[in-house]
Amino acid sequence: MTANSDWPLWEVFLRGRRGLAHQHVGSLHAADPEMAIQNARDLYTRRGEGISIWVVRSAEIHASDPDDQGPLFDPPADKIYRHPTFYEVPEDLQL
Amino acid sequence: MSSIAAVVAPSDLVEVALGLGDDCLILSYRLSEWTAHAPEFEEDVAMANLALDLLGQARNLLTLAGELEGRGRDEDELAYLRDDRQFCNLLLVEQPNGDFAVTMARQLFFSCYQVLLYRGLAQSSSPALAGIAAKGVKEATYHLEHATLWTLRLGDGTEESHLRMQAAVDQLWPFTGEPFLTEAAWARLCDARVVPDLQALRERWQAEVRAILREARLECPEELGRQRGGREGLHSEHLGHLLAEMQHLHRSHPNATW
Numbered sequence: 001m002t003a004n005s006d007w008p009l010w011e012v013f014l015r016g017r018r019g020l021a022h023q024h025v026g027s028l029h030a031a032d033p034e035m036a037i038q039n040a041r042d043l044y045t046r047r048g049e050g051i052s053i054w055v056v057r058s059a060e061i062h063a064s065d066p067d068d069q070g071p072l073f074d075p076p077a078d079k080i081y082r083h084p085t086f087y088e089v090p091e092d093l094q095l
Numbered sequence: 096m097s098s099i100a101a102v103v104a105p106s107d108l109v110e111v112a113l114g115l116g117d118d119c120l121i122l123s124y125r126l127s128e129w130t131a132h133a134p135e136f137e138e139d140v141a142m143a144n145l146a147l148d149l150l151g152q153a154r155n156l157l158t159l160a161g162e163l164e165g166r167g168r169d170e171d172e173l174a175y176l177r178d179d180r181q182f183c184n185l186l187l188v189e190q191p192n193g194d195f196a197v198t199m200a201r202q203l204f205f206s207c208y209q210v211l212l213y214r215g216l217a218q219s220s221s222p223a224l225a226g227i228a229a230k231g232v233k234e235a236t237y238h239l240e241h242a243t244l245w246t247l248r249l250g251d252g253t254e255e256s257h258l259r260m261q262a263a264v265d266q267l268w269p270f271t272g273e274p275f276l277t278e279a280a281w282a283r284l285c286d287a288r289v290v291p292d293l294q295a296l297r298e299r300w301q302a303e304v305r306a307i308l309r310e311a312r313l314e315c316p317e318e319l320g321r322q323r324g325g326r327e328g329l330h331s332e333h334l335g336h337l338l339a340e341m342q343h344l345h346r347s348h349p350n351a352t353w
Contacts, residue, residue, distance in 0.1 A: 029136075038244065039140075
């Protein structure tokens with residue numbers, strides 16, 4: 001086996017039997033979308049993990065810049081009132 | 096209407112189950128030879144999956160054959176302790192892997208046959224055969240899709256891939272007629288609605304495979320191939336080599352487990 005640089009990389013998302021949303025499970029190489037779905041089926045659903053597959057060309061995914069982590073994700077850190085745990089739940093409330 | 100047991104000879108069922116089981120076992124072994132040698136990691140796993148599907152079908156069919164035979168032979172004894180003349184698989188499935196195109200042409204020809212066969216067998220008056228076929232038809236359908244996509248991709252691909260895919264079709268075409276030859280046992284079981292009519296299957300196989308080959312810009316002869324003998328135990332030289340490797344461990348260390 002050789003690593004083939006001709007075939008683009010694809011990201012694979014699966015929706016499980018009881019899952020509501022597709023979740024990222026990994027990536028693979030394939031020449032086109034059909035092959036990517038077949039390969040995803042063979043690589044990631046061998047133990048009945050999913051009932052729906054999405055594949056997306058990895059090159060089509062735009063990611064946030066790791067260097068921006070501070071400005072992007074730190075500001076909410078001191079805004080605890082955004083978490084539901086900030087509020088006290090009345091004792092007689094039936095959940 | 097008489098009961099099935101009254102009109103169906105168990106020996107006929109044994110013969111048919113053995114033949115179909117051997118098809119699955121031998122092709123499974125051939126596909127497993129690609130493990131760690133496939134052109135891509137992804138395809139490596141895909142072919143191992145096909146091999147495992149077929150191995151599961153082989154186990155069910157050989158176990159059924161052993162039970163019906165009533166001589167106490169189980170799946171392992173049938174798989175590992177028969178000689179090549181006692182195997183009744185089609186010549187197509189024992190053909191060497193060749194290049195990737197040959198493996199995919201073999202899979203296309205066999206899986207198309209198997210899908211049509213299992214669809215028919217799923218309606219069988221034999222509950223055991225119907226059950227095995229109903230489970231297997233989903234697996235075979237996927238195998239056919241996989242082989243079809245590769246046939247189209249290679250046949251209608253680059254100049255090199257087209258030449259190789261055409262050579263693969265030419266090489267294996269002589270073995271395309273054998274699956275549809277009706278032996279005496281099959282004919283009797285067909286009358287009892289245990290197995291489907293092979294002539295009808297043959298027509299549909301021709302239509303489906305020819306349509307795929309046409310779309311892939313591949314040519315094939317008008318007539319199906321005439322090579323035969325596998326069902327009677329008359330095999331090509333390739334089967335002996337395959338069995339020597341496949342059976343070596345069991346024969347050297349009987350009933351070894353790990």
